[in-house]
Amino acid sequence: MTQSIATIALVVKSYDEAIAFYHDTLGFDLAEDTPLDGDKRWVVMAPAGKSGARLLLARADGPIQEAAIGNQAGGRVMFFLETDDFAGDHARMLAKGVQFLEAPRQEPYGKVAVFVDLYGNKWDLIEPQR
Template sequence: MFEKLSMVTRIVSDQEEALAFYRDKLGFEVTGDHEGPHGRFLTVAPEGDSTGLVLMSPDGFDDETAGQLETLLGNDFGLIYEVDDCRSAYETLREKGVAFRGEPEEMPWGTQAVALDTDGNEIVVQEPVASSSF
């Protein structure tokens, strides 16, 4: 029935600022940018990844819905992106001005560091262990 996950939504306060972060600092590509039923529909993804990240602003919604969406700003922690070398990715991203909660840590499932986007949402940068079942 289900074939794949195609998109995940992240609420951002400023789409241009978020776009600059995800594109220029993380190296994501713009995979969609057009008007939608609630304003600009903007998607980005790492190169070659078919799952898009929708950078959605509350601005295009009615006041009640916008208020509900605004409560999500900075509270999203569900994105985990795999990398070949977490420590190297951490250093590269820090040099580009990406903020992290701390230095990379060894976990049972691999090495990870938690980056923060322009709204304070978490992005886990993870190097899985070869035998990980996660």
Template structure:
């Protein structure tokens, strides 16, 4: 039986630059950083409050096909790949803090039925959502103006 999610992968352009972004800017901790063979690096980070969940920072590379690698690199260049969602205690304060660190935001904090949400990009262009969650019901979405 599956007990939890332990690993998610995020496609990045440069592992060293992304490792610095996730640790220095977002406050994650570095976990594994191992080179396996000539062209594969296993690099993970995680949030200090979630030791059971690792974020694998990886570049589009073999064993993926050349066509898929090219397509993913084009999607990265366009900023079209999804990243991860992050819960925050105070979305507006976190937004201000990250803006001061040079993080690109697609959408400033806005009220949503489920909380306050902001959309940002990591340094590889991946979409990331910050959410200050609150309790909601399905009816809250009927009144929502997105």
């Protein structure tokens, strides 16, 4: 049997502002935007190159989900965006206004720097040690 984690839900305030951030700022592709019942949508973003898990942008529905926006991992890094061009991606992200919480650092597992998305969720930009 072969299994993989294909899609991860991320609770967001607004479909359109989240699409704009992930597409225009991080360079993700809009893989799917399908209307559902009412004003809900099935919105899936895929990293450039379309490898790895995709993000399902799930608009918050009610106060409990709204309270989780930006803190779904309790303040820890939640996502790991792997790249084969750390310096280039880091520079492009800085130019687009992405907020990095630290300078890039070299770890035994690779080059890494923590950044936040538009809601404050923490991400690692990482170029794994090969």
